[in-house]
Amino acid sequence: MNRDAATEGPLHWHEALIERIVARTQRAVSVFVRSPIGPHEAGQHVDVRLTAPDGYQAERSYSIASAPGTARLELLIERLDDGEVSPYFHEIAQPGDTFEIRGPIGGHFVWRQADGGPLLLIGGGSGVVPLLSMLRYRALVRDKTPTLLVYSARTLDEMICRDELANIEMQDPTSKAVLVTTRADSQEAGDYSRRLDASSLHEILARWGRTPKHVYLCGSNRFVESIANSLTGNGISPASIRTERYGGA
Numbered sequence: 001m002n003r004d005a006a007t008e009g010p011l012h013w014h015e016a017l018i019e020r021i022v023a024r025t026q027r028a029v030s031v032f033v034r035s036p037i038g039p040h041e042a043g044q045h046v047d048v049r050l051t052a053p054d055g056y057q058a059e060r061s062y063s064i065a066s067a068p069g070t071a072r073l074e075l076l077i078e079r080l081d082d083g084e085v086s087p088y089f090h091e092i093a094q095p096g097d098t099f100e101i102r103g104p105i106g107g108h109f110v111w112r113q114a115d116g117g118p119l120l121l122i123g124g125g126s127g128v129v130p131l132l133s134m135l136r137y138r139a140l141v142r143d144k145t146p147t148l149l150v151y152s153a154r155t156l157d158e159m160i161c162r163d164e165l166a167n168i169e170m171q172d173p174t175s176k177a178v179l180v181t182t183r184a185d186s187q188e189a190g191d192y193s194r195r196l197d198a199s200s201l202h203e204i205l206a207r208w209g210r211t212p213k214h215v216y217l218c219g220s221n222r223f224v225e226s227i228a229n230s231l232t233g234n235g236i237s238p239a240s241i242r243t244e245r246y247g248g249a
Contacts, residue, residue, distance in 0.1 A: 042137040046103030058084035067136035117145035120212035124219025198230040
């Protein structure tokens, strides 16, 4: 069935213009783009397509880091050494370059202000990106839903937007962040310097003192499976847990 652009909606490819690229960590960059795609919701993603001179095309999906309603779309892209798309944004792309984009995509892993809380956000590695959009959206609309972010990475240096996340409590006492490092020495440890498991999650949730109404969990397949099991083991209803995952360990 043929569909025009209006009918295709998020399935239609558009040209996106790169305005600037900002390094976040040694392996992650923020790509700020101007694009005609429609407004997004916190937690959604887009598809990105690159086309080589010989016509070969490669596509990947990337979560949106920017808050809904902001002027420019921010994609946070982690470099994968064997990737077909991410090395382009780290090594080749410059302001003024264009690529193809479609979206926004996704309706399950989305948080809206009307959903309320308490809200528990758990991210591993680059899985923090859609959660970052939720936190920024929450701040933009001055929402006071009690919110806890638990972010796990190997070291503090590998934490995306670490300073922004570490300061969210200073900006709003109803939001809290716990930074967990799994391969850090004592000089660069986060709030917890151990792997997230049922025991450490029990401690973190006990200190928070709330039972989440909504849980958003994003990370690698192994991380998501492990944390989801730990959450249910701590009495969190499976029906309240929404997950998003990417391939790899």
